[in-house]
Amino acid sequence: MSRRSFEQLRLPLAALLVLIAVFVLLPRGSGSEGSATPPPSVVLGELDGEVLPPTETPAPSTAATPIPTLTPLASPTPAPTAATTPVPPDEGFTAEILACRSISGSACNDQLGTLRRNAATFTALVRFTDATAGDRIGTILDGPSGTIEGFPYTLQGGGDGYYYSEFQARALPEGEYTLTATRNGEVVATTSFRKAG
Numbered sequence: 001m002s003r004r005s006f007e008q009l010r011l012p013l014a015a016l017l018v019l020i021a022v023f024v025l026l027p028r029g030s031g032s033e034g035s036a037t038p039p040p041s042v043v044l045g046e047l048d049g050e051v052l053p054p055t056e057t058p059a060p061s062t063a064a065t066p067i068p069t070l071t072p073l074a075s076p077t078p079a080p081t082a083a084t085t086p087v088p089p090d091e092g093f094t095a096e097i098l099a100c101r102s103i104s105g106s107a108c109n110d111q112l113g114t115l116r117r118n119a120a121t122f123t124a125l126v127r128f129t130d131a132t133a134g135d136r137i138g139t140i141l142d143g144p145s146g147t148i149e150g151f152p153y154t155l156q157g158g159g160d161g162y163y164y165s166e167f168q169a170r171a172l173p174e175g176e177y178t179l180t181a182t183r184n185g186e187v188v189a190t191t192s193f194r195k196a197g
Helices: 003-025 031-035
Strands: 094-104 107-111 121-131 136-143 146-149 159-168 175-183 186-195
Touching: 094 175, 094 186, 121 136, 121 175, 136 159
Parallel strands: none
Antiparallel strands: 094 107, 094 121, 121 159, 136 146, 136 175, 175 186
16 A cells, blocks of 8 residues: 555544444443333421422433444645646746767867767757756757657756766767757757767
Protein backbone atom coordinates (compact mmCIF):
# COMPACT_ATOMS: atom_id res chain seq x y z
CA MET A 1 0.00 0.00 0.00
CA SER A 2 1.42 3.34 -0.97
CA ARG A 3 1.85 6.11 1.59
CA ARG A 4 -0.69 8.26 -0.24
CA SER A 5 -3.33 5.46 -0.13
CA PHE A 6 -2.62 4.92 3.56
CA GLU A 7 -3.01 8.64 4.30
CA GLN A 8 -6.37 8.69 2.49
CA LEU A 9 -7.70 5.66 4.38
CA ARG A 10 -6.29 6.49 7.81
CA LEU A 11 -9.01 8.92 8.98
CA PRO A 12 -12.05 6.90 7.74
CA LEU A 13 -10.63 3.73 9.37
CA ALA A 14 -10.02 5.53 12.67
CA ALA A 15 -13.60 6.86 12.65
CA LEU A 16 -14.95 3.36 11.96
CA LEU A 17 -12.98 1.89 14.89
CA VAL A 18 -14.29 4.59 17.25
CA LEU A 19 -17.88 3.90 16.20
CA ILE A 20 -17.44 0.15 16.73
CA ALA A 21 -16.00 0.76 20.21
CA VAL A 22 -18.92 3.07 21.11
CA PHE A 23 -21.43 0.47 19.90
CA VAL A 24 -19.79 -2.36 21.88
CA LEU A 25 -19.34 -0.39 25.12
CA LEU A 26 -22.74 1.37 25.33
CA PRO A 27 -25.17 -0.29 27.81
CA ARG A 28 -28.27 -1.73 26.23
CA GLY A 29 -31.58 -2.57 27.91
CA SER A 30 -33.01 -6.11 27.81
CA GLY A 31 -36.60 -7.32 28.03
CA SER A 32 -36.31 -8.79 31.58
CA GLU A 33 -34.79 -5.65 33.06
CA GLY A 34 -37.45 -3.40 31.56
CA SER A 35 -40.43 -5.38 32.95
CA ALA A 36 -39.22 -5.73 36.55
CA THR A 37 -41.34 -3.97 39.15
CA PRO A 38 -39.35 -1.62 41.31
CA PRO A 39 -39.15 -2.65 44.96
CA PRO A 40 -41.56 -0.80 47.27
CA SER A 41 -40.12 2.14 49.05
CA VAL A 42 -41.14 3.72 52.30
CA VAL A 43 -42.89 7.05 51.92
CA LEU A 44 -43.20 9.09 55.05
CA GLY A 45 -46.53 10.64 55.81
CA GLU A 46 -47.61 12.93 58.60
CA LEU A 47 -45.98 12.95 61.96
CA ASP A 48 -47.36 10.13 64.09
CA GLY A 49 -49.13 8.92 61.00
CA GLU A 50 -48.94 5.61 59.24
CA VAL A 51 -46.62 4.41 56.53
CA LEU A 52 -48.14 5.15 53.16
CA PRO A 53 -47.79 2.80 50.23
CA PRO A 54 -45.64 3.90 47.34
CA THR A 55 -47.30 5.76 44.52
CA GLU A 56 -47.37 4.24 41.10
CA THR A 57 -44.41 5.28 38.98
CA PRO A 58 -44.32 4.72 35.26
CA ALA A 59 -42.26 1.76 34.13
CA PRO A 60 -38.96 2.68 32.52
CA SER A 61 -38.89 2.72 28.77
CA THR A 62 -37.62 -0.47 27.17
CA ALA A 63 -36.78 1.19 23.85
CA ALA A 64 -33.52 -0.06 22.43
CA THR A 65 -30.53 2.23 22.33
CA PRO A 66 -30.25 3.65 18.81
CA ILE A 67 -27.29 2.34 16.84
CA PRO A 68 -25.11 5.13 15.47
CA THR A 69 -24.81 5.22 11.71
CA LEU A 70 -21.43 5.45 10.04
CA THR A 71 -20.92 8.61 8.02
CA PRO A 72 -17.87 8.46 5.74
CA LEU A 73 -15.42 11.28 6.27
CA ALA A 74 -14.37 13.36 3.29
CA SER A 75 -10.92 12.46 2.01
CA PRO A 76 -8.46 15.27 2.67
CA THR A 77 -7.11 17.03 -0.40
CA PRO A 78 -3.36 16.36 -0.64
CA ALA A 79 -1.26 19.49 -0.36
CA PRO A 80 0.91 20.16 -3.41
CA THR A 81 4.54 19.33 -2.99
CA ALA A 82 7.54 21.14 -4.36
CA ALA A 83 8.18 18.32 -6.83
CA THR A 84 4.71 18.59 -8.39
CA THR A 85 4.32 22.36 -8.27
CA PRO A 86 5.53 23.88 -11.54
CA VAL A 87 7.67 26.98 -11.30
CA PRO A 88 5.72 29.91 -12.77
CA PRO A 89 7.24 31.28 -15.96
CA ASP A 90 9.19 34.50 -15.61
CA GLU A 91 8.42 36.99 -18.37
CA GLY A 92 12.02 38.27 -18.51
CA PHE A 93 13.60 34.83 -19.09
CA THR A 94 15.62 34.42 -22.31
CA ALA A 95 17.90 31.60 -23.46
CA GLU A 96 20.14 30.50 -26.33
CA ILE A 97 21.73 27.14 -27.06
CA LEU A 98 24.99 26.62 -28.93
CA ALA A 99 26.73 23.48 -30.22
CA CYS A 100 30.41 23.92 -29.30
CA ARG A 101 33.60 21.94 -29.84
CA SER A 102 34.42 22.91 -26.23
CA ILE A 103 33.63 25.71 -23.77
CA SER A 104 35.53 28.05 -21.42
CA GLY A 105 33.00 29.01 -18.74
CA SER A 106 30.11 30.58 -20.62
CA ALA A 107 32.20 31.12 -23.79
CA CYS A 108 31.71 28.75 -26.74
CA ASN A 109 34.99 27.61 -28.34
CA ASP A 110 34.46 26.89 -32.04
CA GLN A 111 30.68 26.96 -32.51
CA LEU A 112 29.70 24.04 -34.71
CA GLY A 113 28.03 24.33 -38.08
CA THR A 114 29.48 20.96 -39.04
CA LEU A 115 30.75 18.36 -36.59
CA ARG A 116 33.82 16.50 -37.85
CA ARG A 117 33.37 12.81 -38.58
CA ASN A 118 36.11 11.79 -36.10
CA ALA A 119 35.04 14.17 -33.25
CA ALA A 120 34.80 12.34 -29.92
CA THR A 121 32.49 14.75 -28.10
CA PHE A 122 30.81 18.13 -28.37
CA THR A 123 29.18 20.41 -25.78
CA ALA A 124 25.68 21.89 -25.75
CA LEU A 125 25.93 25.30 -24.04
CA VAL A 126 22.78 27.03 -22.76
CA ARG A 127 23.13 30.69 -21.75
CA PHE A 128 20.16 32.31 -20.03
CA THR A 129 18.99 35.51 -18.34
CA ASP A 130 16.44 36.22 -15.58
CA ALA A 131 16.08 32.61 -14.44
CA THR A 132 14.30 31.74 -11.20
CA ALA A 133 15.68 29.53 -8.42
CA GLY A 134 14.19 26.07 -8.91
CA ASP A 135 14.14 26.27 -12.73
CA ARG A 136 15.14 22.95 -14.29
CA ILE A 137 17.34 23.50 -17.36
CA GLY A 138 17.97 20.64 -19.79
CA THR A 139 19.15 19.78 -23.30
CA ILE A 140 17.86 17.36 -25.96
CA LEU A 141 19.67 16.15 -29.10
CA ASP A 142 17.47 14.98 -32.01
CA GLY A 143 18.68 13.50 -35.26
CA PRO A 144 19.30 10.29 -37.23
CA SER A 145 20.38 8.50 -34.04
CA GLY A 146 17.04 9.28 -32.30
CA THR A 147 16.52 11.46 -29.22
CA ILE A 148 19.20 11.77 -26.55
CA GLU A 149 18.62 13.83 -23.41
CA GLY A 150 21.41 15.55 -21.54
CA PHE A 151 21.47 15.55 -17.75
CA PRO A 152 19.11 18.31 -16.52
CA TYR A 153 20.09 20.67 -13.71
CA THR A 154 17.89 22.45 -11.16
CA LEU A 155 19.09 25.99 -10.50
CA GLN A 156 19.92 26.79 -6.89
CA GLY A 157 19.75 30.55 -7.48
CA GLY A 158 18.16 32.89 -9.98
CA GLY A 159 19.40 35.49 -12.45
CA ASP A 160 21.75 35.15 -15.43
CA GLY A 161 23.95 32.12 -16.00
CA TYR A 162 24.80 29.14 -18.15
CA TYR A 163 24.44 25.37 -18.22
CA TYR A 164 26.16 22.82 -20.39
CA SER A 165 25.85 19.16 -21.28
CA GLU A 166 28.46 17.08 -23.10
CA PHE A 167 27.41 14.56 -25.76
CA GLN A 168 29.37 11.60 -27.17
CA ALA A 169 29.81 12.11 -30.92
CA ARG A 170 31.66 9.01 -32.20
CA ALA A 171 28.56 6.80 -32.39
CA LEU A 172 26.39 9.45 -34.03
CA PRO A 173 25.63 8.71 -37.69
CA GLU A 174 26.09 11.47 -40.25
CA GLY A 175 23.19 13.83 -40.88
CA GLU A 176 21.34 16.86 -39.57
CA TYR A 177 20.93 17.32 -35.80
CA THR A 178 18.90 19.72 -33.67
CA LEU A 179 19.84 20.77 -30.13
CA THR A 180 16.99 21.96 -27.91
CA ALA A 181 17.21 23.79 -24.58
CA THR A 182 14.36 23.30 -22.10
CA ARG A 183 13.25 25.12 -18.99
CA ASN A 184 10.93 23.15 -16.70
CA GLY A 185 10.14 20.87 -19.65
CA GLU A 186 9.27 23.73 -22.03
CA VAL A 187 11.35 24.44 -25.17
CA VAL A 188 13.19 27.77 -24.82
CA ALA A 189 15.83 27.66 -27.60
CA THR A 190 17.02 25.49 -30.52
CA THR A 191 19.98 25.31 -32.87
CA SER A 192 21.03 22.93 -35.68
CA PHE A 193 24.30 21.47 -36.99
CA ARG A 194 25.41 18.71 -39.30
CA LYS A 195 27.69 15.74 -38.67
CA ALA A 196 29.99 15.09 -41.62
CA GLY A 197 30.13 11.61 -43.15
